[in-house]
Amino acid sequence: MKIAVAVSGGTDSLFSLILLKEQGHDVFAVHAFFLPPDDKAHETVAGLQSRCDALGVPLHVLDLHKEFQQQVIDPFIAAYATGKTPNPCALCNPTMKFGLLFDRAKELDASHVATGHYARIQGEGADARLIRGTDPVKDQSYFLSLVPQERLAKAIFPLDSWCKTDVRSELEKRGIVPPLPSDSQEICFVPGDDYCAFLEHRSLEPLPGPGKIILEDGSAVGRHNGIWRYTLGQRRGIGVAWKEPLYVIAKNAEDNTLTVGPKSSLPIACCQLREVNILVPQDQWPEKLYAQTHYRQKARPVEVELTDGGLELRFTEAHTRPAPGQIGALYTEDGTVLAGGVISHSCR
Numbered sequence: 001m002k003i004a005v006a007v008s009g010g011t012d013s014l015f016s017l018i019l020l021k022e023q024g025h026d027v028f029a030v031h032a033f034f035l036p037p038d039d040k041a042h043e044t045v046a047g048l049q050s051r052c053d054a055l056g057v058p059l060h061v062l063d064l065h066k067e068f069q070q071q072v073i074d075p076f077i078a079a080y081a082t083g084k085t086p087n088p089c090a091l092c093n094p095t096m097k098f099g100l101l102f103d104r105a106k107e108l109d110a111s112h113v114a115t116g117h118y119a120r121i122q123g124e125g126a127d128a129r130l131i132r133g134t135d136p137v138k139d140q141s142y143f144l145s146l147v148p149q150e151r152l153a154k155a156i157f158p159l160d161s162w163c164k165t166d167v168r169s170e171l172e173k174r175g176i177v178p179p180l181p182s183d184s185q186e187i188c189f190v191p192g193d194d195y196c197a198f199l200e201h202r203s204l205e206p207l208p209g210p211g212k213i214i215l216e217d218g219s220a221v222g223r224h225n226g227i228w229r230y231t232l233g234q235r236r237g238i239g240v241a242w243k244e245p246l247y248v249i250a251k252n253a254e255d256n257t258l259t260v261g262p263k264s265s266l267p268i269a270c271c272q273l274r275e276v277n278i279l280v281p282q283d284q285w286p287e288k289l290y291a292q293t294h295y296r297q298k299a300r301p302v303e304v305e306l307t308d309g310g311l312e313l314r315f316t317e318a319h320t321r322p323a324p325g326q327i328g329a330l331y332t333e334d335g336t337v338l339a340g341g342v343i344s345h346s347c348r
């Protein structure tokens with residue numbers, strides 16, 4: 001088996017490459033430009049090249065920045081403009097890393113693609129299952145839940161049972177410094193994680209302007225500066241003086257209003273998933289099911305119903321209101337991912 005290791009320049013993928021090489025696998029490295037390559041990107045490639053040369057591993061560089069723009073950044077901007085809170089990393093995995101990069105790796109004769117994600121694959125072929133990584137703090141299975149099962153069956157996650165601190169210290173022991181500092185920002189293409197500034201600079205279409213802030217009964221209590229600037233559950237910065245603290249509970253693109261309400265309005269009872277990616281056939285799902293609607297959130301018990309074009313998750317306990325556009329991932333009690341989908345809306 002020939003393994004293409006997707007390397008970002010960061011700690012996790014570099015150590016994944018080293019582990020596979022040390023285990024004697026036939027490996028090569030693939031680095032993708034997801035953004036138009038600038039001096040820093042070329043420096044990263046030069047750094048990767050010297051680490052790969054030292055390991056005796058070929059490095060291939062792919063320029064995917066146009067595709068990344070079309071398939072990840074443009075939908076990210078469009079989703080914000082329509083009141084959603086998109087999850088570009090969850091979209092990048094099926095379209096880019098396990099999409100175009102995977103296709104290119106196959107053309108280069110790879111049978112498998114390895115990444116530095118903290119997640120596990122158990123089983124093979126149609127029986128391959130995506131499972132939470134062992135390090136609960138770093139587990140990234142949530143972000144992988146939109147990757148098709150056939151692709152995950154060909155994925156290798158060398159860090160499946162590693163925790164981040166051990167990865168760092170093992171690299172140090174070997175005297176290897178990755179070209180990129182690790183865990184620099186949340187979304188790789190949003191400088192300083194300032195998504196509002198990013199949207200203002202990068203949206204080609206004018207973003208929705210100011211509008212009314214309303215309560216759930218429709219009464220107006222103030223003005224907002226553009227619904228895309230607000231986050232569901234946000235309390236600070238709403239700018240409405242009220243008898244009790246107010247939280248953002250909905251961003252309504254149709255009439256450009258922001259709905260706010262007291263804390264008691266935040267919990268929801270159910271949410272709908274669209275663009276559902278089934279990872280385990282439904283007839284094999286256990287009785288007890290759990291859903292996660294945000295990264296690093298504890299999965300909560302749910303009952304699930306197949307609806308027209310999607311899944312409805314009914315929480316058996318009140319659940320923090322998820323943001324439409326985020327990912328809903330369905331798990332078993334032991335952390336196997338059964339399905340993932342994009343949250344379209346929630347209900348109380």
Ligand SMILES: Nc1ncnc2c1ncn2[C@@H]1O[C@H](COP(=O)(O)OP(=O)(O)OP(=O)(O)O)[C@@H](O)[C@H]1O
Pocket residue numbers: 005006007008009010011012013014030031032033034097114115116117182183188
């Ligand atoms: N530009 C890239 N080219 C190739 N593979 C990439 C690139 N960016 C990320 N990856 C792959 O996707 C994995 C997860 O990416 P993520 O951005 O979540 O990085 P990370 O967990 O900080 O890992 P790393 O420390 O390797 O950057 C990486 O470990 C790597 O295998």
